[in-house]
Amino acid sequence: MKAVNATLLRRLGAMLYDGLLVTAVLMLATVPFVIERGGETVNPDDNFLYQLSMLIVMYLFFVYFWTRGGQTLGMRAWRLRLETDDGGSPSITVASLRFFVAIVSLIPFGLGFLWQLWDKDGLTWHDRIAGTRMLHYPKR
Numbered sequence: 316m317k318a319v320n321a322t323l324l325r326r327l328g329a330m331l332y333d334g335l336l337v338t339a340v341l342m343l344a345t346v347p348f349v350i351e352r353g354g355e356t357v358n359p360d361d362n363f364l365y366q367l368s369m370l371i372v373m374y375l376f377f378v379y380f381w382t383r384g385g386q387t388l389g390m391r392a393w394r395l396r397l398e399t400d401d402g403g404s405p406s407i408t409v410a411s412l413r414f415f416v417a418i419v420s421l422i423p424f425g426l427g428f429l430w431q432l433w434d435k436d437g438l439t440w441h442d443r444i445a446g447t448r449m450l451h452y453p454k455r
Contacts, residue, residue, distance in 0.1 A: 318450040320437040321395050323428065325451055332389030337376055344372045374414055381410040394452045405447055413445035 348357045348365050357365050380387040385397040385404040397413075399405050405413065420427020420440045427440035434443070442448050 316453045316455060318396070318452045321393075321449040321451040323431050325393050325395060326428065326431075326439075326449060329387070329389040329393040329395050332392050333377075333387045334389075336388055337373055340376060341369055341372055344368060374411070377414050378407060378410040381405050381413070382407055390449075394454070396450050396452060397447055398450055400446050400448070405445070409445050409447065413441050413447055416441035416444045 345357060345365075348362070348368075349355070359366055359369070377387065380390075381397050382404055386395065390396065397405060399409060417427070417439075420430075431437050431439045436443075436448075438448060
């Protein structure tokens with residue numbers, strides 16, 4: 316079967332899977348901060364370096380997977396693939412742009428994601444700006 320634009324529900328399913336994976340990775344990335352504080356918990360509100368480190372870890376997670384085959388592990392489970400308009404995997408520049416605009420898409424109550432429901436091409440804000448699309452490859 317031919318690939319079609321991913322529905323919002325499929326995207327949310329993949330986001331849930333990836334959210335669990337990213338949470339685990341962030342927990343591991345927190346360990347050095349806990350060690351540095353002698354075992355005390357880290358208060359993210361008081362630690363800009365910690366916040367920046369967590370953002371960098373998330374950035375590396377998504378950009379790595381998007382540029383290496385267009386799929387995170389959650390996207391693979393939901394048979395989704397991120398592609399550029401020409402059908403290839405995004406470059407680091409495109410994936411980076413998409414990552415940061417996706418954060419902006421979440422800020423106003425997820426409006427940038429919900430936009431897909433009204434967009435004539437079924438694209439989110441970050442897909443439209445980055446020149447990407449999320450495709451669903453159904454089982455044969």
